[in-house]
Amino acid sequence: MTKTNHHRSCQGRSNCNACALRLEMVCGDVSLEDLIDFHAGIDDFDFAPGATLFAMDTPADAVYCIRGGAVKMVHYEPSGVVRIVRVLKIGDVAGLEATFRERHEYSAIAVGTVRACRIPMPYFHKFIESHGSLQMRLMETSQAALSEAQNWLAQIVGGNIPARTRMARLLLKLRTGNSDRIIRFTGEDMAAILGITFETVSRLVSEFKRLGILQYIYGSKNTKYFRGDIAALEKIAQEG
Amino acid sequence: MTKTNHHRSCQGRSNCNACALRLEMVCGDVSLEDLIDFHAGIDDFDFAPGATLFAMDTPADAVYCIRGGAVKMVHYEPSGVVRIVRVLKIGDVAGLEATFRERHEYSAIAVGTVRACRIPMPYFHKFIESHGSLQMRLMETSQAALSEAQNWLAQIVGGNIPARTRMARLLLKLRTGNSDRIIRFTGEDMAAILGITFETVSRLVSEFKRLGILQYIYGSKNTKYFRGDIAALEKIAQEG
DNA sequence: CGTGTACTTGAGTGGGCTCAAGCAGGGTGG
């Protein structure tokens, strides 16, 4: 576990325009003093691949706004079974589920290098309580997350649907924006998402590569990507 | 589809204490006029077993507060595969996910007889915009739903975990309160939740009955129940 | 150059699916 977390304090608004402030930019009623006050307690972190933002069953004392990279939300069963319940990308907020809870129900773990702003829970609470339109924004965020989770339930995970189909659906969900660039998880991670073994994942990825609809490319700083044939993947994803 | 929905207008506050008002009771700042105004557009419904509160892909023009019975949120794939992504019980709000969306992503279908208050979306929006503490309550509700959905992902659905174990976990989740009374879904419904076939469900239920840890009992008005040996179920639920 | 991590590939097994036949209960109509 080499988790060398670079760490520095938030310098000013410019740093946050891409993350926490995304949530407020819609709200015109946030004054400059509020912002400076708000920023005082916020830190800007770099997380190494595999680093833990926060761990399951630990006190929920902060939320994190993801500014770069991807984060997996992981659940560990006593039996050793590992399940990834959601993947956060740029602009998402990790730990939001714990706003009204004592402890985190899941671990948040960096996939590749991650940049994130840490917002201590007391600040977060104070801030949302005092800004009405921010609450609306957060409700929206929260419901988008719910929607996403239910979508996984219906389409990605489990059941009567063959692993091949679900793999294609997962790959489509993991692409960045509308490009053909797909965030590349390890075989074990994909297994934990789909609820299958990593051997099966490997066989499927091999098959897709053999068919020419998937290939390796590289991004910056340990974050790896696939390049995928979106049309072909969508076709496979529709197979019942 | 025999969906004879009894229907009558909401008479006053007393009717709503159990549902919509649950959300506000915490907020002291709601005036009486607000309430009367609010209630004007609300209707109180009875839904027969199998009746549809709202259907997937239809315009999201209302939310429903569940006052009695249980509601399943269902996703239909083009291929015909059916998946239940969540089950709502008394006090839950159906359609909340669509507060900021055009259309419902899932159908809400009554399991047994259901009583629910229909709140038109415009009313709902107007009301939450004007009452700050209600927004906080709703955020909490929304996050609880997210938590529940993720819990299903991690524990109930799919994967390396044997169907027997997941069935036990599902039964534990479906019990009412802390009693040993368990809401009884049809085999097909349980199959749609667990992502297995109804034949397998039948075999498992038979086995549990044979072991004496599950038996049929009856509730009122078409809503049926199991009585379960909670301790035994919890033991099975822990098997990895 | 050795070590660790991730991936690949094969052979054999098994849990859950498929297909199929039959049963139970509860309405409904003659």
Add this chain to the structure above:
DNA sequence: CCACCCTGCTTGAGCCCACTCAAGTACACG
């Protein structure tokens, strides 16, 4: 009241997809 149907449940036999176990490869890093 019974015959009929319809929905939901039961149970069996055979098969296949994905799991398990296992051996081996590719590559990064110190």
